[in-house]
Amino acid sequence: MNFTLILSLLFLSGILSAWEFKDPQPERTIELSTAKMPANVMEVVLPENYPVAQLAAGELQKYLSEATRQNIPLVKTPTGRALSLIVGDNTLLRQAGMNPDSLPDQGFFIRRIGNQIFIAGLDSKTDNPANNKWSMWFDRGTISGVYDFLERFAGCRFYFPGRLGTIVPKNTDFALPEKINIIDRPDFISRKTSKYLGKSWYDTQKEYNGITGENLQILRNRLETYEIPCNHGLAQWQYGSRFEKTHPEYFALMPDGRRYHSPTLPMTTHLCFSSGLKEQIYQDAKGYLTGRPSSEYGLKHWNINGAYGRSIYNIMPQDWFYVCCCPGCQKLFGSKDRQYITHPDHFQKISNGLWKFTADIANRLKTEGVKGYITQMSYLPYHRVPQVDLPDNLLVMAAAAGPWKNGRQAAALQKEDDQRLADWNKKLKKRVWIWTYSYKYSSKYHYEALPEICPRAIGHYYQDRTQWIFGAYHAGPSEDSFLYTYLNWYIFSKVCWDNSIDVEKTLEEHHRMMFGAKAAVPMKKFYDLLEDLWVNGVVCRTVETALGPEVIRPSQKEIWEKIYTAQKLSQLSDQMKQAVELSSGIEKERVLLMKKDLLDPLIQARQNFYSQESAYQNRYAELPARIVLKNCKVPRTVLHTEVEVSQDDKNLKIVFTCPEPDMKNLKSQPQPRDGKIWGDSTVEVILAADDARSRYYHFMANPSGSLYDSECTIRIGKVFTNKAWNGKIRVIPELGPDFWKLTMIIPKDELGLAGKAQIPANFCRTRVLKTMKAGNEEFFMWTPLAQGADYHNVERFGILLASGKAPEGNLLKNGSFTQINQWLSHLPIDWDRWLEKGAGSGQKISMDKEIFVSGGSSLRLQNIDGSRISSGQTVQGKADTAYRLSFFMRTQGVNTTKRPNGGAGVYIHAGSNQYSVVKPLLNGDNEWRFYEYTFRTSADNGKIIIGLWNWFADGEVWFDDVQLREVK
CATH class of the missing domain: 2.60.120.260 (Galactose-binding domain-like)
Incomplete structure (x- = not known):
């Protein structure tokens, strides 16, 4: 699961009573008379000045004053001379017969009694919105009620914080219904989006009354006030530090006898589910649900990512599930290690084993009279509906590909996804909630300039699945412009609150209110085209992986030559030009903002792509060649890894010389052919077998001389690897005092390279030491401008010239600055x-x-x-x-x-x-x-x-x- 746990030290405070799962929510009450009364004189009343109510009253006063052109005062008690808008939980509210404790989950009242209108919900009396709590998880029903009032009666719209994203229509003849009786609540109790993680907010103003723009957006979109945790809970309870010395058997056994608990292993720690740890997991869950302090269990705190409200406890395994290789776990799961990656027939048995383990914990809690819920996720490889009975104190979250699987080319995949949701509903006899994967950056490609605008796909996706789900986490943090996602999140929040909204009318209203009636026409075309390019061009292909559903991304070449073509960008430019011409005033400012943030970067990125293409197209090396690899993780390349490439009639000879100042900690273990050497220090050679670069050969070797090789084919944007292919490759290692060398002798005939004048290639080195923590590895390669270990990006390969010459030579001397001035050794010659x-x-x-x-x-x-x-x-x-x-x-x-x-x-x-x-x-x-x-x-x-x-x-x-x- 591609999610960073930022809040490892937070725990929700102010929880006074146990949470109870109720689905569906009670019917909402919306009673409004057609007869209206003028509201010429109004006052906002704040009897109890706690922070949540204070913010709500301030927002109501500000925007209602702006809309009606009245100078509406904020007072402590009703004056009797005005229509009183009484905000928050207070004595007046309860005397009027309204108790927020009786409201549906996350609901609010708006009720008129004579010349008083009450707006209130269940609020935290201690949390201050200006403290910017993570995801604004605290009770704040009154704030939701105020924004509903402003939208419903004043016509305000809160698309994004700031002057340009907030719509306040002017109405000097403001009137309100004689009868107002509203008890509203969300249809989905779970309504979460990823945090905005961009480098900079879209505006110079980043905070509003002390609240960050992204958190104010959460309040205005009325997203969830708490989370039902289901995020790898077993990774939150610190079993490694608690039991690594006393109970090493608690951790998953690996084939080499090690236990899967080490900072050098990816996604550590993994557990043995047939060990005594099961009892410890049960006792931890019971302790939390019965109100015991975390210190009794060797924990500093109960982690919010794994538990909530003394009512919910999550026991989802660590990400990238590793099946313990002990006999007990092999019997339980019918698999071991990560065999399921190549053996999907193991999924059902793994699901049966994991869900039986989960059911055992939940059933025992019921038997012992412990109230509360266990949560677990349907997540690959335990995503299948199990063939075991499941108790009713178990809540299930399902991993789903989400809206981006809603494109024209994804119908079959979506049908399979939906069937899984339906099967879970049938199994549980209740709805589930989902975690959808709309990650723009979940692959090796980075699309900073491509707006992931897809509100229509998002709205219809969640609407079409309300029969199966009671909520959703729409995952996929925005890491570039906030304006790429504001409309996605707005539509998501509206659908989650009221499943029956008209998505199309809501979008049309957005275009009209933001840009004006005339400019709304070309702006609708602009947004629709951006959505079509994204949904049906970029992210229309999705596959299941051990880290959740993942989009098969098109290459950069496909992006600019087949999707965001010159013709499409011309259409977008024409639509934007028309909108600029048809708008004026603040509406024109909004159009120009969208041009600056949505269109201009797109045009510039396309220009940059074609400029950068030349950088790669001109990358030749005439054989014999000497190549120096560049560190592609940090700017400085302290260790110069040299690659010498030569040939004779039959073979390519490639010699890596790898400086290594810490040879004693060099990580390398002898392995059989095609063994798991990718955790070692290695060098790699990748040679394309055809000019289209759709088929290539991959060779990797470690300092011990162990070899991995494979034949790779690219189809529909995905690499298919044939690990069974073994070439007649000779590998010769050599270890020195402060370096290691590795020579590969590669027959050209076997790869179809004999007689080829040009061979697309990449040369790479991964430096790993025994003392390095996972994530600190160093990556080196020939490809310029690369970031990270993007070794297989065939579009960025250089070209070995086996015969012939490079294009006509450089007219500048020493343009690579490799030839040194013999008199001034710090300077190049010829410059x-x-x-x-x-x-x-x-x-x-x-x-x-x-x-x-x-x-x-x-x-x-x-x-x-x-x-x-x-x-x-x-x-x-x-x-x-x-x-x-x-x-x-x-x-x-x-x-x-x-x-x-x-x-x-x-x-x-x-x-x-x-x-x-x-x-x-x-x-x-x-x-x-x-x-x-x-x-x-x-x-x-x-x-x-x-x-x-x-x-x-x-x-x-x-x-x-x-x-x-x-x-x-």
Whole structure:
């Protein structure tokens, strides 16, 4: 499950009584007379000034005053001279016969009695919304009631916090029904979305009365006030630290005799379900549900991720379930290790075993008279409905692919998903709740500029499944622009509160109220097209995995050449242009905001893609070749891993030389062919067998000389691996005092490479030490601009030239900055330098052998504010001729305070023509980026001067792989 547990130390406070599961909710009461009375004079009354009611009263006063143009006062007691809007839980409310304790779960009253209107729900009297509690989990029914009042009677809409996202229609003839009797509550008791995890809020204002924008959005969307925990509860109870010394048998046995409890193992810790731990799990659950202090069980606290309200206790196993290899667990589950990944026929037996274990705990609690509920998730590999009886004190959550499986191409998969929900309902004789997986970043590809706008798919998905579910966690944190998801979350919250809303009318209302009646027409087309591209283009293919449902993502090439094509972006641009022209005032501001956040980054990303493509297309290595691998996890490559590639008539010979200062802790174990060596230090060779790069061979070896190899095929965007394929590969390891080498001899005929002039390839190293914790591994590869261990991204492979030459050579000398000046060893040859303030001033030009793109070094310019620094080279070209300059550039701490036009860039003097390549000049911190610029020399002069510079700004600038070629 792709979820970060941020709140390991929180526990809900203020829980006064045990929670009871009630589904469905009682019918809502909405009684409004058609006759209305003018509300010309109003007052907001706040008899008890606790924080929740204080916020609710303040919001009511603010927006009702703005809507009616009245100056509505906030008072402590009714004056008798105005229509009194009495807010919160107080004596007046109870004297009027209303008790919030009698309300349905998370409900509220809005009731008119004469000249008084009461708005109240069940509230926490201690929690302060401005404390920004995680997910705003506290009772706050009055706040929900106030927002309902403002929406229902004043026509306000709260699409997102801030002036542009809040709609307050003006109504100077404001009137209210003579009869108002509302008892409302959500249809779904569970209504959760992921937190906004973006780098920056969309607006300069980030807090509103001390409440963060994302938390105010939770309040206004009326999301859940508590969570029913079902999030790997068994990983929350610290069994590792509690029992690793006294009861090692509690942990899953591995084939090599180790127990699955180590920080070096992924998704640790996993348990032995046939050991005495079962009794401990039961006692922990009983202790919590009967109100015992956590200290009695060796715990500092009862973790909110695994328990709630002394009423719910979760015993879901750790993520990426590992089946203990002991005889008892093999009998229980009919499997071991993670065999189920390749043996889906094991699913039913694993489900039977895990759910029997769960039922045993729940049944024993009932037998011993312990009130409360056990929660468990239907989650791969125990997602199948079990062939065991389940008690009624068990609540089940189901992992479901969610709205993104709702596209045109996913009908069959969705049908299978829905059948599982129906089967669970039949088994339990009650509804379940679901965790859906709408993770934009759950794969190796990162789509920062693609708006995941899909409110229609979200709304209809949850509406269409109300017969099976009582709630949902719509998982998938927004990690870029908040505006990519605001409308998704708005529609989700509206459907969860009232399953019967008209999604289409709600969307039409959004477009009209946000952008005006005229601009609403093109903006509707704009939003609809963005949704279609996302749902039916990017995320229409989903598969089940051991970490939950996962989307098969299209490649970057598919994204820009088949989905977000030039034609589609032209349509979006035309729609936005029409909306700008048809809007005015604040509505035009909103249109322009959406242009800035939704459209402009999309256009720029497409341009960047085609620019970056050139960076990869020009990556050649003529054999024999020497290649230096770049650390693709951190900017600095301290250890230079060198790869020498050569060939004869029959074989490719590839020699890795891996510097290693800590050889004694080098992680490597001898393994049989195709053994599990991917946890060791390894080197890898990946060779594409066809020009389309749809089939490739993968070779991996560790310092012990153990080899893993496979044949891989790419179909429908997914890699299918044939591990049974074994090539006639020779592996020769060598261990030195501070390095290790590995040589691979690969027959070309066997791979179909004999006679091929060009071979797409990647070379990689993973550095793992025995002392490293999981996640601290280092990754190195040939591919430039890569992040993380994205070794198999075939689009980013370089090209080995087995015969022939690379495209016509670089006109610049030493453009990779690998050749050293023999007199000044910190400088490259062939490049001039100019320091305005001179040596010793803080200005410096040097070669950097730790931060580079290729070749093992780059050029670094260090400058001081207000001064100029540059390095350049002059080439005699042809007059009136087109040339293309390309280069990689990176900046850190570039900042100018003395000149407004300062920054880092590249200039070109081409005869009498002059060009500035980087516009605007770079400031701040910028990771490596590829630039390409085509220019023309003047008609009378072919002399070309290339200048790499930082003008009037301090900080550091790096350049690498600078190339100049004639355009033919």
